[in-house]
Amino acid sequence: MVNSISGPARERLLRLMRILEKSGEAPVTSAQVEQMTGWPSHTIRKDISFLGDGGHAVGSSNGYAPAALIPAIKKALGLDRRRRFCVVGLGRLGSAYLNDQSFDFGPSGEEEFELAAGFDTNVNRVEILKSPAPLYPAYKMGEVIRRFSIEMALLCVPPEAAQGAAEKLAAAGIRGIVNFAPVVLKLPPDMAVRNVYVADELRELAICIRSIE
């Protein structure tokens, strides 16, 4: 189904889901969503119409009920099954994300994402680090990723190692990478990549500051 929903509509549905999650049990009206996001009510209603029955059941004049709409959005966006991810590169950044508690953010404690493994070329690190998930030397990446059907990776290696590690992840069957290294990865077109460039965040912030001034 997700293929029939446009990129911008997917982004809006994801953001709407976050708003609903933050609302707790209270219904959220399209007027409130409009106020928070700037999207016209008819756009919000149109996005929700993409959800099919799940959407129709929850839209009413009293607003959208989080308990009904969140699962409908998750289903439409393919977020309704748990996906496994790994952390590659266990320096400061990687080991921070190994122990991040922010992944468990579904209602009633259900996890959308499961940290399944961590990898580093430094065998000492792999042996010494504390981690809720098993850690492996990097040469076992292919084997472990396939065995546990790991789909996604947080790439936390130094910039000069990022392209090589990304290629190994692609060869091992990883489907998507969140790249924290400040480089542009060249990858096969069927791999999804999200870049987190802190320098770009600072730029965006500087632009926001300037526009507030």
Add this chain to the structure above:
Amino acid sequence: MVNSISGPARERLLRLMRILEKSGEAPVTSAQVEQMTGWPSHTIRKDISFLGDGGHAVGSSNGYAPAALIPAIKKALGLDRRRRFCVVGLGRLGSAYLNDQSFDFGPSGEEEFELAAGFDTNVNRVEILKSPAPLYPAYKMGEVIRRFSIEMALLCVPPEAAQGAAEKLAAAGIRGIVNFAPVVLKLPPDMAVRNVYVADELRELAICIRSIE
């Protein structure tokens, strides 16, 4: 000038600047930009027209010359002067960003952003950690931020400490925060915030994967 440029146009100009930076010295045509971004050529030309003289000077049938257009975009977006930032919270994540080499990304090595200080409530950490910038105990935040005119902060404290630390940063005169804690900060309307939620990156990635499938 930046106030007269719309939010979406600012985002496009920023992305165009990244494309130009990656191009090195080679000119980039609007057709190439269209291919990479999906934006129609006339949108790109219109965005560049916002740059005023700087834009007119660089648009030609041979494409946009990075050496001329990058400074014009920087000026229009207010990225043409160096801004100071600090890191707040020096656990694994914060200490990773203390030693991040990705901030120096201007042409010819000029730095857009200067890491001016790090702060932590743990005085031991402040004394022991290696850092290219001076580190201070958290109670000195207000004094140091004012003394060095620090404008931005990377907020790397645990989730339960984030709101309190953000309020202290606001009181100290910080203008913008990149928030890495998985919480929604409540801040005065004149503060700019960018949130880096790794769980949301995984969600976006999962949606991308699904749409490629």
